[in-house]
Every structure is written in C-alpha cells, then in structure tokens.
Amino acid sequence: MKNTTFPSAALPATILADDTLSTPLDKRVIGERNRTDVLTWLARFGWLTGRMVASLVWADAAQAHAMARRTLRNLADDKLIIMRAMPSGGAAYLLSAKGARLLSEQTGMTAESGNALALGNPVHRACSNWYLIRAVQQGYDIVTEHEIATERGPCRVLRGKQADGLVVAADGACIWLECEHSAKSRPERHKTVALVQECLDSDQQVEIAPGFWLARLAVVATNEQALRWMSASFMDANRGGLLRDSQVASVDVCLLPISKSLVPGDPVDGNMWWDVVVPALAG
Structure with missing residues (x-):
C-alpha cells in the first residue's frame, strides 16, 4: 500500500x-x-x-x-x-x-x-499567616499582619490594639485577628476584652477606615493553654457585667496547632459564647 x-x-x-x-x-x-x-x-x-x-x-x-x-x-x-x-x-x-x-x-x-x-516570633506569625491563607482559599480578602505593622493596611491601631491580621468581606466587614501562642499578661488580655466591649455589637458600626468596619473578632490560639487564658478573661468580663452575652458571641475562636517547623494541624473552630462560656457555666 x-x-x-x-x-x-x-x-x-x-x-x-x-x-x-x-x-x-x-x-x-x-x-x-x-x-x-x-x-x-x-x-x-x-x-x-x-x-x-x-x-x-x-x-x-x-x-x-x-x-x-x-x-x-x-x-x-x-x-x-x-x-x-x-x-x-x-x-x-x-x-x-x-x-x-x-x-x-x-x-x-x-x-x-x-x-x-x-x-519576630515565627510560630505566632505562622499562626496568623495560616489563618489568613485559609481565608484566602475561602474567597475572602485579607490584610496581613505585615501590612498592618508597616502601615500599608487600613489602620494600624484601634483602641490601643494592633490586629494580627484582618479578614475582609465584600461589604467591608472585617474580622479582627488576635493570635495567641503563649499566655499574655492580664493587662494585654483586658485590651482585647475592651476592644470587644467598645466596638462590637454596639448601636453603631465602628469604622476602622473608610470602607472598612469591625464586625467580629477571632481569637486564634496555637495551643489549649493560650486559648484557655484568653477565654477566662472573656468569661470574667461577662460575669462582671462588662460584656453582654451577644458581645461574647461576636468573638470566634480557633484552635490552630502549629508545629516547630511551622506546619499547621487541623483547625478546630468555634464561638466564644456558645462553645466556651456556655458549656463552662453549665458545668
């Protein structure tokens, strides 16, 4: 052929x-x-x-x-x-x-x-980085801790606190990130409580910067002890009448283990009021 x-x-x-x-x-x-x-x-x-x-x-x-x-x-x-x-x-x-x-x-x-x-503290920064990376994967905009520290974010300080990052929704609603790797001093924990007291679940939305407003706060801890210390401060403030139940409910929690080599474990998400304070009060 x-x-x-x-x-x-x-x-x-x-x-x-x-x-x-x-x-x-x-x-x-x-x-x-x-x-x-x-x-x-x-x-x-x-x-x-x-x-x-x-x-x-x-x-x-x-x-x-x-x-x-x-x-x-x-x-x-x-x-x-x-x-x-x-x-x-x-x-x-x-x-x-x-x-x-x-x-x-x-x-x-x-x-x-x-x-x-x-x-800086690599584990603390890795905690912030991994939480924000997960938010990016979920389709959110973010402002990194580095951008905030170098004044390239919408704000650097609010009520005496500097965020460890921001997760930003399409309407400008922001989740303020507080990363915990070790036990903070009582005054530092009180600053976080005061931020929630003054800025969350209030009659008016608190504007971080033009187009950005504070909607929630997320406490992200690399270990149970660090989360326990911060949770205790929120519980004490609620018991003492400084925080309403609804304000505590505006705080998310996440246990995000970070290895020495900065690899994240499986995150465990919850709510400060429903998953931490209410069970403790019931117990």
Whole structure:
C-alpha cells in the first residue's frame, strides 16, 4: 500500500490551530504569572514558608509543593528572593531588593526588600499567616499582619490594639485577628476584652477606615493553654457585667496547632459564647 503524505500547506487550518501552537507560550505566561503571584504574596506577608506559598498560589494543584519548590528555587537563582533559615529548621522566603523593584515595576504595588526584616516570633506569625491563607482559599480578602505593622493596611491601631491580621468581606466587614501562642499578661488580655466591649455589637458600626468596619473578632490560639487564658478573661468580663452575652458571641475562636517547623494541624473552630462560656457555666 502506498504511503501518502501531505505537505503542511495542504492541511486544513484547524490542524495548526492556536491550541497546538500556543501551548508553550501559554505555559510560559502561566509560569510568569505564578512567579509574580509568589512575589506579590511575599511582599504582602513579609515572609512565607514553601508550604505557605504552595497553599496560596497552587491551592488546588496535585503537585502544589513540588511546583512551589521549583518556582522558589528559580526565583532564588534569579536573585529575586532571599532564603533565610528558620530557628527550628526549614526556610523562610523574603523579597530581595531586586525582587521588590521588579514587582513594583510589573504591578505598581509598593514593595520593599525583606533583607533587614526581622522574623519576630515565627510560630505566632505562622499562626496568623495560616489563618489568613485559609481565608484566602475561602474567597475572602485579607490584610496581613505585615501590612498592618508597616502601615500599608487600613489602620494600624484601634483602641490601643494592633490586629494580627484582618479578614475582609465584600461589604467591608472585617474580622479582627488576635493570635495567641503563649499566655499574655492580664493587662494585654483586658485590651482585647475592651476592644470587644467598645466596638462590637454596639448601636453603631465602628469604622476602622473608610470602607472598612469591625464586625467580629477571632481569637486564634496555637495551643489549649493560650486559648484557655484568653477565654477566662472573656468569661470574667461577662460575669462582671462588662460584656453582654451577644458581645461574647461576636468573638470566634480557633484552635490552630502549629508545629516547630511551622506546619499547621487541623483547625478546630468555634464561638466564644456558645462553645466556651456556655458549656463552662453549665458545668
């Protein structure tokens, strides 16, 4: 049987369709977009681990961690990010000066090098980061602890308190994040109680900044003892008549274990009134 071949000019145009020819270009475009996304999240959070990057940029991908590692390695090779060893192992990734300049040029956003950035308490920051990452995955806007600390958020201080992050709904309603890793002093716990007393479940919505208003507070603890201390302050304030039941009910709680290597455990969500105070009073 004679083998007949056709010159490409004789082929139908659909054989050389855009889907075939553009695949490599599409992959390059997607790759560049992912690189920009990584740089953007590093600018917003200050620092992130590889797992955090994977959860933000490749949340639904089967090979999320592998893709994050490959992209972070390439960005480091291009001197766009800095890798810094963490005290308990693993690494944190931060923007380099070159990466900050590139991001500013590409997106117009304010970006700064993380070269001089202190990591602070890594477990406390990881608690905030992971809670906010979960909110991003659920479709919410966020304001990170780093953005608040560097005055790039809607506000830095409200009633003497600085938020550990904000979860923002489409209408501007904000959940104020309070992360607990170790027992805070009684005066510091009282500041959190006072914030709820003055700003939540009141006759008027308290505006954080134009277009942003305080709707709820979330206490996120990495361990039961830290959550117990904060819960006790809310219970005492309720018993003493400083907080109404409805105000305590405007406080969410989340037990979010964080390992020494900054990997989160399974979160346990609840409500300060219904899941903490009411059972304690009943007992």
